[in-house]
Amino acid sequence: MSEAPDVATAWRWLLERKPGTRGAAHESLAVVGEAAYAESCLRSLYPFPTHGALHFLRGTPPWSEPGFDDLPFILYGGPPYKVYSSGYTELLGEVATPEAAAALAVAHLPAQVVTESGE
Incomplete structure (x- = not known):
């Protein structure tokens, strides 16, 4: 399964439930994804559904920098x-x-992420 190349594409694929996208078959991911997308702080991050959770990553693939997955996530x-x-x-x-x-995820984001998102 290939990952979306950028944040906007990752969100579009998740929200459109593009076939072959992680979690596309899970209705519960769709509603959590829509709620997360409504939050501009989360929308600025790379959405990564895996193992029943929607993670918000600091960068796009390939993930090689330390700390890319150090943010709160939601079990969907x-x-x-x-x-x-x-x-x-x-x-x-x-x-x-x-x-x-x-x-709740937004409330627990580091100040740096909130500042970078323009909030």
Whole structure:
């Protein structure tokens, strides 16, 4: 499975559920993806669904820089929707809606990411 070459394409493929895209068959990913895309901070990051979670990565493939996957992510099999810090080190919260999960992920982004997104 090839990865999208840039952030905009990755979001488009995810939201359009392009065949062959990671998680395209999962309805629950679609609703979480839409909620995450509505948040400009998350929309500026590379969406990467894997193992039932929607990760937000700092860069595009190939991933070779350290720290590219150090941001909060959302488990999309809810409700409830769980938001974890990178590496499952901390459960940041459980919420009832995809929108609340996206807002919780944004609330736990480093200030640098928020600044870079223009928020």
